[in-house]
Amino acid sequence: MNLKNRIKSITPPNVWRALQRQKANRCLASYYLLQRKQYINYCAGPWNEKQRNGQYERLRSTIVYYIHRIEKGLSHRYFRSGFGKSAFAHLNELMQTWQHEGYPTDDVVFCAAENVIRAYVRKHHEIGKPIPDFINAWFADEITQSGEQTKSYARINAGTKVVRAIDKRNNASLDYESLFRNRTSVREYADTPVDMESVREAINISMKTPSVCNRQAFRILLIRNPNLIEKSLAVQGGWRGYAAPPLLALISVDIRSFVSVEERNEPYIDGGLFTMSFLTALEYESIAACPLNTMFRDEQEREIRKLLAVPEHEVLIAFIAIGNFPDVINSPMSFRYSGDMITREID
Ligand SMILES: Cc1cc2nc3c(=O)[nH]c(=O)nc-3n(C[C@H](O)[C@H](O)[C@H](O)COP(=O)(O)O)c2cc1C
Missing domain, CATH: 3.40.109.10 (NADH Oxidase)
Structure with a gap:
């Protein structure tokens, strides 16, 4: 009989269980500490924004998040024209950071962001509503860009289906x-x-x-x-x-x-x-x-x-x-x- 089993055999069962629980609790605390550290250090929370390590990945995911918010607005049965100022403000900031950092503008995510802006403009044209001023102010390039069709992901149809x-x-x-x-x-x-x-x-x-x-x-x-x-x-x-x-x-x-x-x-x-x-x-x-x-x-x-x-x-x-x-x-x-x-x- 090994030492652990010997101790178990002479320890009252309820005491043994209490010891086991204590040990499990300590283990869990250390596992969760590691998980906590990993999460706090790497997630796309604003506190990690300026961290260069992984900034590309974080920017991409955050841009996708805003694309999705805009797509949801675009797909509504009861469409609210002019919606999305706050989402577009974030998207504008993220796209500017992207370009400022020199990340590739033919990246699938960047192209999807451009295309969701175009889908927004198209939708307003289709229903005869004016394009909100913030779109013209922030995204004039994206709307008018003539070279868009040459980008490898230009056909990624962000928007609605x-x-x-x-x-x-x-x-x-x-x-x-x-x-x-x-x-x-x-x-x-x-x-x-x-x-x-x-x-x-x-x-x-x-x-x-x-x-x-x-x-x-x-x-x-x-x-x-x-x-x-x-x-x-x-x-x-x-x-x-x-x-x-x-x-x-x-x-x-x-x-x-x-x-x-x-x-x-x-x-x-x-x-x-x-x-x-x-x-x-x-x-x-x-x-x-x-x-x-x-x-x-x-x-x-x-x-x-x-x-x-x-x-x-x-x-x-x-x-x-x-x-x-x-x-x-x-x-x-x-x-x-x-x-x-x-x-x-x-x-
Ligand atoms: C775990 C999980 C949670 C989600 N939560 C929401 C939610 O709260 N609201 C919502 O509108 N969509 C939610 N979604 C749906 C996602 O937006 C959707 O799955 C994603 O955009 C991919 O699109 P698809 O499901 O049409 O392929 C969730 C999806 C998953 C997997």
Whole structure:
């Protein structure tokens, strides 16, 4: 018998458990300290703005964030002309820094930023509304640039795309590539009830999601009560400007399925995988959906837990807004990087 087992054999079980808990707590504290350091040192928070190491990456992600905000505004069913002054102000500043630093202006992200500005101008022309002064003041070059078509990413169509219910009807007969490539987040839905049997089938399909040691700790809450949906989305905050969906799902993971402190991040991995499976399965069932973050401050999380009776032993992963595809709707383009841009290979 080794020393550890010998000590265990002579220690009362409750004392042994208390010691184990203490050790786990110390380990967790040190792991979280490392995670905290890594995050604070490298994320794109404003305190890291001037740090040269990684500035390119941080600028790109922040520009993508603002492109996305503008695309959401452009895709609204009830379009508000002249919207977006604050997002464009940030975008202008970021694009200027980009150029000032000498980063390539034929980069996919920079081109998408230029193209979202052009999409904004085009939309205003189409509906006969004046272009706001801030666009002319900040982006005269982007609007008039004649050489735009020569850039390698000039055809990255930032802006919006059209989604049609009729194109989604036969999703169950598509191959994986077509189904996956054509799914998109939809935030405005038809005024018809969602077929709950299809949603339950999507959950059943999603149960094939791999999970660490097959523990299947994901949980899903289906919320149909309009009052609870409205209140949840008001707390969530990422759904402003859209009508409430007929159905809202909350994906969570039960941490009682995890055994060691080294597994501390696993709930988020398994929960993320399940979320993706569920989104794809909903698409397969010809149901429209949009994932919504649960990146909450403490009081938001408390409110959601209380409102929806989510037990403390579950971590929140994401909401999914669910509804039927409307006949036709605009959706943010949400351009993608090519695979080689994110791939490293080692021989
Ligand atoms: C974890 C997660 C959280 C998200 N949160 C929100 C949100 O709060 N509001 C929103 O409108 N979209 C949200 N989205 C949707 C993304 O904006 C969308 O997935 C992304 O732009 C890619 O577009 P696509 O889903 O149409 O391919 C979220 C997506 C994920 C994966």
